[in-house]
Amino acid sequence: MSDVVDTGASGAAFEEIEHTADRALRIRGCNLEELLVNAARGLLNIMDPVPSAGGRTATRVIDLAAVDAETLLVNWLSELAFWAETEMLVFDRFEVEQISSTHLRAVARGGRADRLERHVKAVTFHNLDIVQTPHGLTATVVFDV
Amino acid sequence: MVGARDLKKIGDFLYEIPTSHRSDMRVPARFYADDRLLDGITGDRSLEQLVNTATLPGVVRYVLAMPDIHQGYGFPIGGVAATELPDGVISPGGVGYDINCGVRLLASPLEADAVQPHLDQLATVLYANCPSGVGQGGPVKLKPGELDEVMQNGARWALKRGFATEADLDRTEEGGCLAGADADRVSARARDRGRGQVGTLGAGNHFIEVDVVDRVQDEDTARRLGLFSGQVVAQIHCGSRGLGHQVCTDYVNLFQKTVRKYGLTLPDRELVCAPAGSPEGRNYLAAMQAAANYAFANRQVLAFHIRRSFEQVLAGRVKNHHLFQIYDIAHNMAKIESHTVDGRRLTLCVHRKGATRAFGPGSAVLPAAYRDIGQPVLVPGSMGTSSWVLVGTAGAMDQTFGSTCHGAGRTMSRHQAKRSVHGAGLREELETRGIKVRAGSLSGLAEEAPGAYKDVDRVVEVVHGAGIARRVARLTPLAVIKG
Numbered sequence: 001m002s003d004v005v006d007t008g009a010s011g012a013a014f015e016e017i018e019h020t021a022d023r024a025l026r027i028r029g030c031n032l033e034e035l036l037v038n039a040a041r042g043l044l045n046i047m048d049p050v051p052s053a054g055g056r057t058a059t060r061v062i063d064l065a066a067v068d069a070e071t072l073l074v075n076w077l078s079e080l081a082f083w084a085e086t087e088m089l090v091f092d093r094f095e096v097e098q099i100s101s102t103h104l105r106a107v108a109r110g111g112r113a114d115r116l117e118r119h120v121k122a123v124t125f126h127n128l129d130i131v132q133t134p135h136g137l138t139a140t141v142v143f144d145v
Numbered sequence: 146m147v148g149a150r151d152l153k154k155i156g157d158f159l160y161e162i163p164t165s166h167r168s169d170m171r172v173p174a175r176f177y178a179d180d181r182l183l184d185g186i187t188g189d190r191s192l193e194q195l196v197n198t199a200t201l202p203g204v205v206r207y208v209l210a211m212p213d214i215h216q217g218y219g220f221p222i223g224g225v226a227a228t229e230l231p232d233g234v235i236s237p238g239g240v241g242y243d244i245n246c247g248v249r250l251l252a253s254p255l256e257a258d259a260v261q262p263h264l265d266q267l268a269t270v271l272y273a274n275c276p277s278g279v280g281q282g283g284p285v286k287l288k289p290g291e292l293d294e295v296m297q298n299g300a301r302w303a304l305k306r307g308f309a310t311e312a313d314l315d316r317t318e319e320g321g322c323l324a325g326a327d328a329d330r331v332s333a334r335a336r337d338r339g340r341g342q343v344g345t346l347g348a349g350n351h352f353i354e355v356d357v358v359d360r361v362q363d364e365d366t367a368r369r370l371g372l373f374s375g376q377v378v379a380q381i382h383c384g385s386r387g388l389g390h391q392v393c394t395d396y397v398n399l400f401q402k403t404v405r406k407y408g409l410t411l412p413d414r415e416l417v418c419a420p421a422g423s424p425e426g427r428n429y430l431a432a433m434q435a436a437a438n439y440a441f442a443n444r445q446v447l448a449f450h451i452r453r454s455f456e457q458v459l460a461g462r463v464k465n466h467h468l469f470q471i472y473d474i475a476h477n478m479a480k481i482e483s484h485t486v487d488g489r490r491l492t493l494c495v496h497r498k499g500a501t502r503a504f505g506p507g508s509a510v511l512p513a514a515y516r517d518i519g520q521p522v523l524v525p526g527s528m529g530t531s532s533w534v535l536v537g538t539a540g541a542m543d544q545t546f547g548s549t550c551h552g553a554g555r556t557m558s559r560h561q562a563k564r565s566v567h568g569a570g571l572r573e574e575l576e577t578r579g580i581k582v583r584a585g586s587l588s589g590l591a592e593e594a595p596g597a598y599k600d601v602d603r604v605v606e607v608v609h610g611a612g613i614a615r616r617v618a619r620l621t622p623l624a625v626i627k628g
Binding site: 016018019020021022023047048067068070071074075078082084085086115116117118119121122123124125126127128142144145 | 189191215216217218219222238241242243278279334337338347348349387390391393394397398401402413414415417555556557558559560561585586588589628
């Protein structure tokens with residue numbers, strides 16, 4: 001997979017930022033919904049799964065509450081990393097059913113991976129700030145790998 | 146970024162960033178380096194992160210970084226910060242996600258020549274017997290309720306299950322069991338992540354190595370530890386796996402609210418914390434100690450698998466293949482310790498994030514056999530280069546709250562390493578040098594390339610020169626096992 005993924009209007013969906021010990025992504029989206037979906041795709045890019053041949057589709061309904069949008073972003077990515085670690089489930093399609101800065105309900109669809117190239121141990125709050133720009137929202141997330 | 150102009154050299158290997166650097170600093174920030182390491186240290190944001198830790202409420206004397214310092218998240222890797230109880234804070238980010246990540250060193254009575262003909266097979270059997278890789282579970286099946294026992298009792302649980310000897314526990318930091326652990330403070334999700342992972346290595350920078358003692362720096366101390374030149378030893382580097390990662394995730398998340406409750410202002414949300422004496426602070430400490438105990442148990446079970454592998458390959462082929470434990474140390478931990486600061490004896494919460502406890506001779510918490518030589522300190526280098534065995538010193542007690550370095554320290558990002566190093570080529574290069582490599586992921590191998598790290602010999606020279614640890618012996622790898 002490439003390290004910069006472009007989705008059009010708001011610029012690159014995510015791009016890798018140099019970080020000495022771990023991995024960092026700058027993520028963009030025209031709104032919070034797109035930011036969260038692009039962040040999930042960036043996480044998938046870091047984990048770099050080898051999909052299971054002929055595996056069945058997996059679906060998870062993810063319902064999260066948080067104190068603010070940054071915490072929601074961390075919780076969302078942590079949830080996806082949890083399924084990857086515990087059941088080797090990786091998701092690449094998302095339907096956001098409800099969203100506010102403190103609540104998310106989404107359906108994630110994907111499948112089982114045979115292997116993940118990289119283990120994402122945790123999603124950090126390091127210098128995390130969702131910033132409004134003329135083109136939408138942007139945030140930089142550091143992952144402990 | 147903190148630049149050279151912001152630094153004051155106050156010793157041969159010691160620099161200080163005074164409180165005048167930033168108005169929110171409560172204490173100065175100090176770090177250890179020589180001229181060459183200094184260039185790398187000022188090249189990323191690690192000193193800015195160190196300065197951030199100097200703002201923690203209740204922090205005393207100064208915050209510190211070891212010469213293997215590099216950029217992390219919240220705390221820099223290589224950071225040490227001590228806060229005074231009860232109002233000084235405890236910060237989950239000051240321990241990190243891999244709670245009680247640490248190193249264990251086992252030693253054999255064998256010389257390398259005796260093992261060399263069987264090394265290839267030994268590497269293969271170690272890789273097969275020691276589960277590694279992302280999400281990889283292990284063969285240890287816990288009975289209902291047994292995970293609680295692992296978290297409460299750590300290596301003592303392993304002893305009960307036949308994975309350990311009393312001598313192993315005696316030669317483990319805290320005897321392999323932190324007394325304050327409370328499994329009830331660990332979430333269901335953390336338990337889900339940890340239940341199947343006891344006795345597994347994981348991925349990332351964790352490894353098992355078979356090494357040879359290639360240089361003895363201090364014959365007397367080496368002999369006391371049970372080390373000699375040409376000896377075959379084995380190292381384990383890993384921690385508390387998914388359980389520890391989730392404990393940190395849970396409390397960093399929870400403390401986002403706690404800092405508001407206690408009116409704490411911080412420069413980075415990853416530094417969230419609570420007064421160590423508060424209910425929230427005590428709960429985190431008890432959960433962290435439970436995760437730390439899990440890590441002690443994890444390394445103990447891996448040690449069992451390593452012994453089993455040596456038995457499988459070497460029994461009947463060499464005279465004595467039995468491995469005895471030199472020591473097991475943590476390098477991501479918060480400990481409640483007593484230290485003298487400005488002539489006063491204080492009870493402190495000492496955060497070591499990528500730093501090793503290095504208590505000097507005379508410390509009552511050391512095993513009787515080591516009490517007069519100081520605590521063994523195990524410093525793994527980058528893959529394919531050296532590792533070191535050091536001992537703690539009185540200088541560390543005076544200068545660093547009894548702490549020293551934990552490894553080589555990265556200089557190159559994983560992303561950059563992956564772009565510039567080819568995993569298969571690296572494996573071939575290591576094999577050409579006679580180092581057997583077994584790795585689940587070639588890109589993971591590339592990220593851990595030796596060139597992505599500082600020169601560990603130089604890092605160790607600095608801590609030795611500064612008097613915060615003393616060199617005993619150097620190890621070089623014969624076989625490397627990675628996830």
